Amino acid sequence: MRIKQLSVFLENTPGHLCKVCQTLKSAGVNILTITIAETKEYGIVRAVVDKTEEAAAALKSAGFFAKVVDVLAVEVEDRPGALLSVLARASDSGLNVEYMYALTRPNNENPVMVMAFKDIDAAEKALG
Amino acid sequence: MTQKWNDINGDFHPASGMDFLPREHLRKIQSQRLSATVKLAYENVQLHRSRMDALGVKPGDIKTVDDISKLPFTEKTDLRDTYPYGLFAVDMSEIVRLHASSGTTGKPIVVGYTREDMRLWETSVMRCLLMNGVRRSDFVQVSFGYGLFTGGLGLHGGAEALGCTVIPASGGNTERQLMIMRDFGATVVCCTPSYFVHLIEESKKYGVDMKKLPLRIGVFGAEPWSERMRAFMRENANIEVFDIYGLSEIAGPGVGGECCAHDGIHILEDNFYPEIIDPDTGKPLPDGEEGELVITTLAKRAMPILRYRTHDITSIIAEPCPCGRTVRRIRRIDRRCDDMFISRGVNVFPSQIEAGLARVEECSTNYRIILERERDLDRITVEVELLEKYFADSLPQLDAIRKKIQASIMGIIGIRVEIRIVEPNKIPRSEGKAKRVFDYRKI
Missing domain, CATH: 3.30.300.30 (ANL, C-terminal domain)
Structure with missing residues (x-):
């Protein structure tokens, strides 16, 4: 399933992630999952939230570079080899996973992986 | 008149003649050319016509250069909004050259030249080179980029018109630039001042002693630079260093140049009319007062530009120059801080x-x-x-x-x-x- 993800550019220094979360809190946005890809000096915060567009607008007006991007949420069965079979399908279609993380699930349902691809249409077709 | 700064040096070039006209004579030429330019712009360019109509000014109202303040300004955004050919005043069949500035935001700015405009541009660059003491016998290495940018081809045209031996090195490739400079025996180099500083720095690495080269003159432009940079280049390359002013919206390099007195830039007033205005109110300021430089082209046909706001801050020096030129000078433009x-x-x-x-x-x-x-x-x-x-x-x-x-x-x-x-x-x-x-x- 195609879902919206929030991507925010952030300097890798103390306090900056707090400011992002503060901004989201003030906008009444609930974070479902948050993850950080970092380099020594900066990083990208990626989050799945309940109100993506509002969150992006709030962050932009707080002075951040925030972007809403389409990613795939793929349910993976809770057994050995399940992720492999998803990845194999992507790989067979010549699709490269740009990045991936797990979506936090409150109940004991199957895990859901958030996956980013350059060509999301093709990925949706292959994994959909 | 001090003999010391006399760049004419006994071999007067006829192209320099316009630099030395009596002021009243120059004024007559400016007035005639301004009227013709305004007429051309009004009759052929929608933007100029509608702006003038809005101010209630007709071409017939512009009789002398004193009437110039009645005219509307042209802004850089006007060139962008009329991209690509909206400000051209002649049929495209008359255009023999197009150039464009990269522009930091969005669309570039396109400028066109008729054959006469090309000759005017070449002559303007030639006059600037003559001010710098460049002569027919010189080997001129043009290390400005060639292409849509006016720097490379502009200097090239001027130096070639003067009869110099032109080396069209274009930009980049430091090692090759230094090799050519040394092996071809360049006596004049034209490039951005920062690039020449870079060449000096790199010369040691490639075993080239800049001080021992036949190089004697550097003509630098396209970015603001400071007296400190000049001193550095003089000292480390043993050359005379000159500023050349220009902007592609007006013609490219050659709108003005520095003479051997090194005290401001002579604007080639018979072709490019300078004014200084208060940038906030748009009101003209008298000579000597600092404000924004505004330029009107007086002889360009393809793209006449009325009162172009350069956003460069300077002042006009009306006092006679020791070199004897009657075209007025502006103070060198180095609005940026110099913290080398x-x-x-x-x-x-x-x-x-x-x-x-x-x-x-x-x-x-x-x-x-x-x-x-x-x-x-x-x-x-x-x-x-x-x-x-x-x-x-x-x-x-x-x-x-x-x-x-x-x-x-x-x-x-x-x-x-x-x-x-x-x-x-x-x-x-x-x-x-x-x-x-x-x-x-x-x-």
Whole structure:
């Protein structure tokens, strides 16, 4: 399933992630999952939230570079080899996973992986 | 008149004649040309016509140069809004050359030239070169970029018209530039001042002694530079150093040049009429007062420009120049702060860093230079902001931009700097003179 993800550019220094979360809190946005890809000096915060567009607008007006991007949420069965079979399908279609993380699930349902691809249409077709 | 600054030196070139006209005679020519230019612009260019109509000015109202303040201004945005040919006043069949400025935002600015315009441009550049003491016997290495940018082909045309031996080296490839300079025996070099500083720095590495080359004159333009840079170039390359002023919207290089008195830039007033205005009110200011330079083309046909706002801050020097030229001078334009620093034995001017940033479209040209020293080694870090539309949700892509900026700056200053991409608006905007260099080195 195609879902919206929030991507925010952030300097890798103390306090900056707090400011992002503060901004989201003030906008009444609930974070479902948050993850950080970092380099020594900066990083990208990626989050799945309940109100993506509002969150992006709030962050932009707080002075951040925030972007809403389409990613795939793929349910993976809770057994050995399940992720492999998803990845194999992507790989067979010549699709490269740009990045991936797990979506936090409150109940004991199957895990859901958030996956980013350059060509999301093709990925949706292959994994959909 | 002091003999000391006499660049004519007994071999007067007829092209220089217009530089020395009696003021009243020059004024007559300016008035005639202005009326003709206004008429051409009014009759053929929608934008000029509607602007003049809005002010209730007719071409017949412009009889002398004193009437120029009745005319509307032209802004850079007007050139962008009428992209590509909206300000052309002649049929496209008459256009023999197009140039374009890269422009830091969005669409470029396109300028066109008729055959007569080309001759006018060549002659203007020639007159500037003559002011610098360049002669027919000189070998002129043109190291400005050739292409849509007016710098390379502009200097080329002027030097060739003068009869010099032109070496169209174009920009880039430092080692080759130095080799050509030495082996071809260049006596004059034309490029950006920051690039020449870079050549001086690199010359040691390639075993070229700049002081021993036949090079005697440097003609530098296309970016602001300082007296300090001039002194550095004089001292390290043993050459006379001249500023050449121009902007592609008006003609390209050759709008004005520096004579041997090195006290301001002579504007070729018979072709390009200068005014100084108060940038806030638009009111003309008298000679000697500082304000924004506004230029009107007086003889261009393809693209007559009325009262172009350059946004360069300067003043007109009306006092006679020791060189004897009657065309007025403007003070050299170096509105940017000059805080050159030396790191790892290399002289770096912030304007060089800025020039490097300007070539990368993904970043803004708002920047800060941080100097630190770790175990006796200097580290230069350039903090720069991305433009929002280039923020991609991909670390490899961000890293590619960082490397691109790094390579662009290295291409100019020759040493490696660290690039730190910072959050938007992190770098404080300053009004007026920006402080760019933050030196935290403990020496």
